[in-house]
Amino acid sequence: MDIIQSGIKVLQIEAEALSRLIARIDRRFVDAVNALHRCEGRVVVSGMGKSGIIGKKISATLASTGTPSFFLHPAEGLHGDIGMISRGDVLLAISNSGETEELLKILPSIKRLGLFLISMTGNSRSALARESDVTLDISVKEEAGAMGIVPTASTTATLAMGDALAVALFELRGIQEADFAFFHPGGMLGRRLLLRVKDVMHRGDDIPAVKEEATFKDALFEMTRKKMGMTTVTDGDGKLTGVITDGDLRRLLEKEEQVFRKKAKELMSKKPKTIDENALAAKAVQVMESFSITVLPVTGENGEMTGVVHLHDLLKIGVV
Numbered sequence: 001m002d003i004i005q006s007g008i009k010v011l012q013i014e015a016e017a018l019s020r021l022i023a024r025i026d027r028r029f030v031d032a033v034n035a036l037h038r039c040e041g042r043v044v045v046s047g048m049g050k051s052g053i054i055g056k057k058i059s060a061t062l063a064s065t066g067t068p069s070f071f072l073h074p075a076e077g078l079h080g081d082i083g084m085i086s087r088g089d090v091l092l093a094i095s096n097s098g099e100t101e102e103l104l105k106i107l108p109s110i111k112r113l114g115l116f117l118i119s120m121t122g123n124s125r126s127a128l129a130r131e132s133d134v135t136l137d138i139s140v141k142e143e144a145g146a147m148g149i150v151p152t153a154s155t156t157a158t159l160a161m162g163d164a165l166a167v168a169l170f171e172l173r174g175i176q177e178a179d180f181a182f183f184h185p186g187g188m189l190g191r192r193l194l195l196r197v198k199d200v201m202h203r204g205d206d207i208p209a210v211k212e213e214a215t216f217k218d219a220l221f222e223m224t225r226k227k228m229g230m231t232t233v234t235d236g237d238g239k240l241t242g243v244i245t246d247g248d249l250r251r252l253l254e255k256e257e258q259v260f261r262k263k264a265k266e267l268m269s270k271k272p273k274t275i276d277e278n279a280l281a282a283k284a285v286q287v288m289e290s291f292s293i294t295v296l297p298v299t300g301e302n303g304e305m306t307g308v309v310h311l312h313d314l315l316k317i318g319v320v
Contacts, residue, residue, distance in 0.1 A: 010144040012315065013150065017140040017153040018160050024137050027162065032118045032134045033168045036067065039116075039218055040088040044068040044076065047094035048102055050151040055094045058162030064171040074102035082109050090116045092165075096138070096154045098126020107131050197284050198277035200317060201298045201307035202228075208308065209234055212241060212265035219244050220266050222258055228310055230295050233268040240297055240305040242268030274299050277306050281317075284309050 024050050036043055043062055047055035061103040062069035072081060081192035082151075085091070091110050098101075098121035099315060110117060119132035119309055129135040138161050144152040210219050212235055222231045223246060244267050252259045257280035274297045275284050284296055288311050298307040 013142060013144040014153045014156045017157045020141070021138070021157055021161060021164075025212075028134050028136060028169075029164070032136060033165060034173060035090055035118060035134065036062075036092075036169050037092040037172055039067075041068070041086050042089050043067055043092055044085055044089050044115075045069060045092045045094070046072045046103060048073050048074055048100050048105070051096060051100070053093040054155050054162065055092075055158060056157045058092070058166065061166045062169070065166050066084060066173055067166070067169055074100070074106055076103060077106045077109075082106055083108070085113060085115065086114070087113050090118065092118045092120065093128060093132070093162060094120045094158060095126070096122040096129050096158070098123040098128040098150065100128070104128065104131075106141050120161055122154055125308050136165075142246050189320065195281040195297055196277070196315070197275055197281055197309050198307070200281050200313050201277065201309040202313075203307045208232060208262050208306070210244075212263065212268075213234070214264040214265065216249070216262055216264075217261045220249065223249075228295050230310065232272075232297050232305065232308065234305070235266045238304070240272070240274070240299070241265070242270045243272040243295075243297065244268045245295075250259075272297060272300075274305075275309070276300075279316055280308070285311070285314055299307045 024152060043059070045055040045059040045062075046052075052071070052073060054205050059069040059071045072086070077084075093103055093107075098119070099236065106129055107117070107128075116133045116134075118134045118136065119128045120138050121241045122137070123129065124135060124137055124139075135244060138154065138157045140157050142148055142152040143154060144148055170253050208222050208228050208231040210222050210231050210233055212233055212234075214222075219231055219233075222227065223244070230243055230245040231238055233244060235241050242265070244264060248267060248269060249259075252262075256262075258282060273291055273293065275287055277298045277300055288294060294311040296309050298309055300306040
């Protein structure tokens with residue numbers, strides 16, 4: 001129980017620290033977001049120790065949401081890396097005490113370049129705060145832990161304020177899904193936002209298809225040959241009129257003795273669910289889940305059938 005209570009207390013302290021930040025989303029926050037929005041260069045994030053680790057995450061979040069950004073280690077900046085900074089950049093400096101020696105030592109160079117300086121600090125009277133154009137207050141009532149000296153609530157508050165900056169800036173820029181996908185071309189996120197049905201569907205001879213006049217046997221053979229557990233049914237003009245699934249055939253075999261004499265048009269389910277070839281592949285997954293199906297006929301601009309997409313293919317490429 002002592003371990004459980006300890007964990008609960010940490011979360012309570014950190015939750016309170018986050019709650020106290022809400023009142024600090026004020027004019028200074030607006031000024032900081034506007035300064036980042038006006039930035040003609042990159043947002044340079046800098047901090048030492050735990051503040052630096054949090055700073056790297058904030059920089060990564062900014063970059064992934066459309067704001068060019070990189071992290072500058074203050075100590076490395078004092079030994080040449082300050083050359084990475086250019087006029088037009090904005091510096092986001094993080095220090096809970098506001099008195100971090102290495103960070104303060106790079107400020108003269110920042111000032112000479114004329115960079116706008118945003119600070120995130122727990123001490124609004126610190127040297128860093130005095131030198132800043134905008135200061136965001138990330139102070140906390142207490143750190144979690146018996147001694148109250150381990151950076152816990154303060155780093156949580158800093159990360160949350162950084163997220164608030166990044167998301168507010170993201171929304172101010174009016175980033176769309178396509179833009180966001182551009183920043184995430186790899187991995188599941190990129191695939192969900194970039195891949196269209198036409199990129200993954202089966203085409204041409206790979207489409208399981210029979211004519212309306214095809215027999216039960218023809219439909220069964222086509223389903224077996226194409227290995228999709230279904231076949232589409234088309235009319236004389238090649239237009240989709242229905243689908244037959246292996247489940248449909250099993251149910252008919254149980255109910256009807258003369259099923260082998262039936263034509264495809266008598267076996268098929270009419271008005272099948274379809275999806276446009278330009279729809280996102282993720283949308284196809286949504287439709288399949290909604291109607292408990294694994295294959296969707298795909299249609300083009302004029303409603304003609306252009307392919308089929310199978311759930312297994314979407315699983316393989318990581319859309320699901």
